[in-house]
Amino acid sequence: MGRGLFLVEKGISLPSKEKLWRPLTKDDMETIEETSYQILEEVGFFSELDEILKIAEGMGCDVNYKDKTIKFPENVIEEYVKKAPKKVVLAGRTSDNDITFEPGKRVFFMGGTATNKICRWDGNKNEYVYRDPTKDDLIYALKFMDSLECIDFLFDPPLLDSELTNAGLPEWIHAVRDTLVNCRKHAGRLTCNYSPKEWDYFARLAAEVVGGVEELEKRPVISAATDALSPGFIFKKAGWNMLGAIKYGIPCASSMGAVNPIGHPITLAGYLAVVWAGHLGHISLLQGGRPGIPCMLYIPAGSIRLKDGYYQHGPEDYLIRACRTQMAHELLGLPAIMGPELRGSSKVPNDIQTSYEQTLGCTLGTLCGSDAMLIEFSLEAGFNAEATVMGSEIIRYMKHMMARFKDLEPTPENLAYDAVKEVGPKGSLLTHEHTKKHMQLQYNPNFADYRPLNAWLKDKKTMFDRVREKVKEIEKYELSKLPADTIKKMNAIVKEADEELKRF
Amino acid sequence: MGPKEEIFKKLTNSVLEGDSDNALAIAKEVIENGIDPIEAINQGLTPGIKEVGDLFGKGEYFLPQVILAAEAMNAAIDYLKKYIPREKTIKPLGIVVIGTVAGDIHDIGSKFVATMLEANGFKVYHIGADVSAEKFIEEAEKVGANIIGASALITTTMTEQKILIKTLEKKSLKSKYKVIIGGAPVNERWTREIKADGYAADALSAVELAKTLLNR
Numbered sequence: 001m002g003r004g005l006f007l008v009e010k011g012i013s014l015p016s017k018e019k020l021w022r023p024l025t026k027d028d029m030e031t032i033e034e035t036s037y038q039i040l041e042e043v044g045f046f047s048e049l050d051e052i053l054k055i056a057e058g059m060g061c062d063v064n065y066k067d068k069t070i071k072f073p074e075n076v077i078e079e080y081v082k083k084a085p086k087k088v089v090l091a092g093r094t095s096d097n098d099i100t101f102e103p104g105k106r107v108f109f110m111g112g113t114a115t116n117k118i119c120r121w122d123g124n125k126n127e128y129v130y131r132d133p134t135k136d137d138l139i140y141a142l143k144f145m146d147s148l149e150c151i152d153f154l155f156d157p158p159l160l161d162s163e164l165t166n167a168g169l170p171e172w173i174h175a176v177r178d179t180l181v182n183c184r185k186h187a188g189r190l191t192c193n194y195s196p197k198e199w200d201y202f203a204r205l206a207a208e209v210v211g212g213v214e215e216l217e218k219r220p221v222i223s224a225a226t227d228a229l230s231p232g233f234i235f236k237k238a239g240w241n242m243l244g245a246i247k248y249g250i251p252c253a254s255s256m257g258a259v260n261p262i263g264h265p266i267t268l269a270g271y272l273a274v275v276w277a278g279h280l281g282h283i284s285l286l287q288g289g290r291p292g293i294p295c296m297l298y299i300p301a302g303s304i305r306l307k308d309g310y311y312q313h314g315p316e317d318y319l320i321r322a323c324r325t326q327m328a329h330e331l332l333g334l335p336a337i338m339g340p341e342l343r344g345s346s347k348v349p350n351d352i353q354t355s356y357e358q359t360l361g362c363t364l365g366t367l368c369g370s371d372a373m374l375i376e377f378s379l380e381a382g383f384n385a386e387a388t389v390m391g392s393e394i395i396r397y398m399k400h401m402m403a404r405f406k407d408l409e410p411t412p413e414n415l416a417y418d419a420v421k422e423v424g425p426k427g428s429l430l431t432h433e434h435t436k437k438h439m440q441l442q443y444n445p446n447f448a449d450y451r452p453l454n455a456w457l458k459d460k461k462t463m464f465d466r467v468r469e470k471v472k473e474i475e476k477y478e479l480s481k482l483p484a485d486t487i488k489k490m491n492a493i494v495k496e497a498d499e500e501l502k503r504f
Numbered sequence: 505m506g507p508k509e510e511i512f513k514k515l516t517n518s519v520l521e522g523d524s525d526n527a528l529a530i531a532k533e534v535i536e537n538g539i540d541p542i543e544a545i546n547q548g549l550t551p552g553i554k555e556v557g558d559l560f561g562k563g564e565y566f567l568p569q570v571i572l573a574a575e576a577m578n579a580a581i582d583y584l585k586k587y588i589p590r591e592k593t594i595k596p597l598g599i600v601v602i603g604t605v606a607g608d609i610h611d612i613g614s615k616f617v618a619t620m621l622e623a624n625g626f627k628v629y630h631i632g633a634d635v636s637a638e639k640f641i642e643e644a645e646k647v648g649a650n651i652i653g654a655s656a657l658i659t660t661t662m663t664e665q666k667i668l669i670k671t672l673e674k675k676s677l678k679s680k681y682k683v684i685i686g687g688a689p690v691n692e693r694w695t696r697e698i699k700a701d702g703y704a705a706d707a708l709s710a711v712e713l714a715k716t717l718l719n720r
Contacts, residue, residue, distance in 0.1 A: 116659040116689070132697075160659060167667060170607075172660050191660075194607050229609045235634065237607065262612060306566040309616060309706065311688065503667065 010152055011099070011108040012366065012398065015405035020104075020369040022326045023319060028269075029327055035273035036280060040072040045232040045281050049239035052285060059288040072281060080284035086333045088251050088294040090153055090186040091219040093209065093482075097184045099153045101296065101335035101371050103328070107402075108372040109395050110337070111145045112156035112188055114172060117382025121468065130382060132162035138178055141383050143477045146183045150392035150399070153186035154179060155223075155339065155374060159383050168498030169201060170194065177205050177494060180221065181487055182479040189223045189253070190241070199244035201497040208489050209482065217249030225298050226286075228256040230263025231278025242282070246289035253298035253337065254282035260303040260317070268316060272323055279324075283334070296335045297328045299370070313357065322368035329369065338365050339374030354387060358394050366398045385471045386464065393447055393467075400443045407441060446470070508539055512548035515580065519552025522572025524579040531580040541584035542592060549577050553623040561708055567616065574619040596627035598718045601644045602653035604633035605664035610657035613687065613707075617653060620707040621714060626651075637664065637671040644681055651714055656687040665690070666698040682717040684710065 014020065024032075044062075046069055047053050053070060057063040059080060062071040088101040099108050118133040118141075133141075141158035145151055157175035164171040172190065179187040190202045202222065203213060210219040224245035228238040245252035256278045260266060264274035283295045301317040301324075304310075321338055328336035358375075365373045375391040407414045419434040429435050447466045449456060481487065505513065511533055518527035527549075534544040556573040559565035565573075588594065602618050604611045611633040618630040631643050635654075644652050656662040665685045672678040682701040685694075695703040701717055704710035714720075 114660060116662070164663075167663075170660070171663065235609055237609070237634070257610070304567070304612060306568060307563055309567055309613060 011106040012402045021367040036277040039277040044071040047234040048236040080287040083287040084295040093184045108152040110155040111151040112154040114156040116160040135161045147477045150395040154188040220250040225253040225255040251294035253296040255298035318364045335371040337372035338370045515548030516552040524576045527576040527580040531583040574623045597625040598650040600651040601649040603631040603635040606636045608661035609633045614655035617710045637668040659689045
């Protein structure tokens with residue numbers, strides 16, 4: 001028996017867009033986009049950095065240096081967004097680990113949460129133990145990132161070394177360095193930086209992997225995200241992210257703190273109009289700074305609970321993500337990556353809340369055709385090997401479902417009329433040639449248990465027990481490191497950075 | 505209910521309704537009627553904000569209502585305090601400098617805490633987001649703060665709270681200030697590790713903690 005259609009498939013092939021979840025009509029999108037243009041022209045953006053204002057001015061925008069505002073005429077947006085290439089590649093260490101986005105065709109999965117907590121299962125105590133992670137824990141987490149076939153690339157490092165602080169080179173950049181050294185997949189972005197100098201160190205580290213800074217544009221083993229505070233508020237860190245991506249020509253995602261209802265209305269059409277204005281503005285500015293720079297849309301969405309001020313991902317947040325994905329594909333033809341989809345917000349590892357949140361997130365994200373989704377776990381609970389493995393099983397479930405769209409197409413082979421006629425009304429197709437030919441199509445889970453009760457009672461293994469076996473297997477996985485001389489050069493860069501950026 | 509009590513009741517309601525214009529109008533009535541502004545604050549405005557806090561704690565009031573209530577209260581207080589004789593000026597329970605740490609731009613939580621502290625009798629200076637350790641200390645020194653509140657919403661920036669403590673130690677100022685930390689990734693264990701003076705999981709407990717730390 002085979003293991004299914006998705007055996008070595010990177011990402012999931014999607015069916016045609018008519019079969020996906022597309023919540024907006026053409027009229028909806030046009031009306032919303034009209035309001036977005038109005039926002040860009042009449043409300044505008046704010047940028048703390050003059051360099052961004054200069055780029056906007058050079059594009060033909062109306063810039064006020066005193067108020068630090070940018071107003072975008074519609075024709076400027078239209079001219080610049082179309083410069084963004086439709087195909088975006090995130091490079092791995094070698095080209096077989098590259099991720100190529102061709103919007104709406106495949107969905108990939110990314111790992112990494114950059115949490116600074118870890119919870120490890122203690123078999124002696126029979127409980128999870130929470131603690132601050134060390135560098136060894138980061139390397140441990142990278143084994144899962146590198147080995148799980150359902151994780152296609154990283155967008156953030158999986159863990160941060162809590163023994164570091166931001167007293168020199170930020171711990172995030174240290175973690176990306178460790179990812180580049182140990183993991184073959186795309187290493188992700190910088191989202192925590194305090195100065196352009198740190199950006200330069202980030203790029204220099206990545207450059208060692210590809211053979212020089214000039215090569216980064218061709219082999220972008222790192223990426224960027226704008227991370228504006230709210231759609232039109234480009235505070236200095238967001239500006240540095242844009243400028244860093246522009247300087248090195250690496251793919252940059254337009255992202256913003258779209259936390260409902262802070263920077264935008266609570267009603268969803270208004271929410272969409274504002275965030276869409278944000279995406280249009282960011283992408284235009286990136287193209288204004290460096291025409292042809294690869295761009296993506298990064299679509300996190302969540303809400304501040306008005307009841308108590310905490311953060312949640314509710315059903316409306318997934319609806320918004322589906323709409324933004326649809327608009328990214330149908331209005332811009334650009335990739336839309338989502339995060340976090342497979343998230344457990346629960347503070348308790350692997351509980352029911354985590355299960356339904358991860359399942360819903362993965363299902364809804366896949367069904368709307370997003371280009372990539374993030375496996376994540378609760379920041380509070382920390383990196384959890386079992387949740388990561390279970391998350392990969394949920395992805396596998398979705399991969400399988402998407403693969404089955406192929407045999408849903410009503411071809412003669414798939415309709416199998418001849419086989420139906422042959423066995424007749426009382427017959428069984430179980431051993432028919434047609435079944436033997438196609439039996440690999442059926443879903444075969446790695447961990448779910450469908451045995452009857454009597455059989456189960458013989459070992460009483462739970463899902464958790466079976467997942468633990470997989471975790472132990474991965475713990476023995478050998479990471480493939482970069483060559484020693486490359487690591488030595490990267491260590492020298494880190495040492496130089498820690499010295500130059502030392503704060504106390 | 506006498507005329508004075510009626511005015512106090514209207515002040516309480518203006519806070520409950522989050523109506524800054526009305527709160528200001530009634531504050532003017534207080535002065536026009538020769539009522540002691542301190543009495544108006546203590547018997548009109550303070551009961552209102554206390555009730556708002558209780559309703560929020562029960563899940564009956566939501567964030568926007570709490571913020572509007574505090575704004576209404578402050579609108580009235582800002583007017584009334586002009587009429588309080590210098591020698592009778594209400595001393596705040598404490599002076600707090602609060603903000604979000606360097607590299608972090610999430611400030612809703614810290615602003616909400618600032619609102620609740622102010623509404624409960626503290627003098628609060630919210631110094632914004634992306635605030636370096638040095639800036640926190642500079643502002644605290646400038647205003648004579650007792651408490652520094654440092655919020656961090658993401659794991660990558662919570663180390664700035666540790667840097668704040670270390671910087672205070674380096675400047676021999678650690679014992680001068682009480683440092684309260686907060687934010688989603690923060691917890692008691694982290695608080696103990698970095699030797700902060702306290703951790704508040706939410707705005708209401710931040711108020712109680714601030715009072716406890718200053719023995720109020």
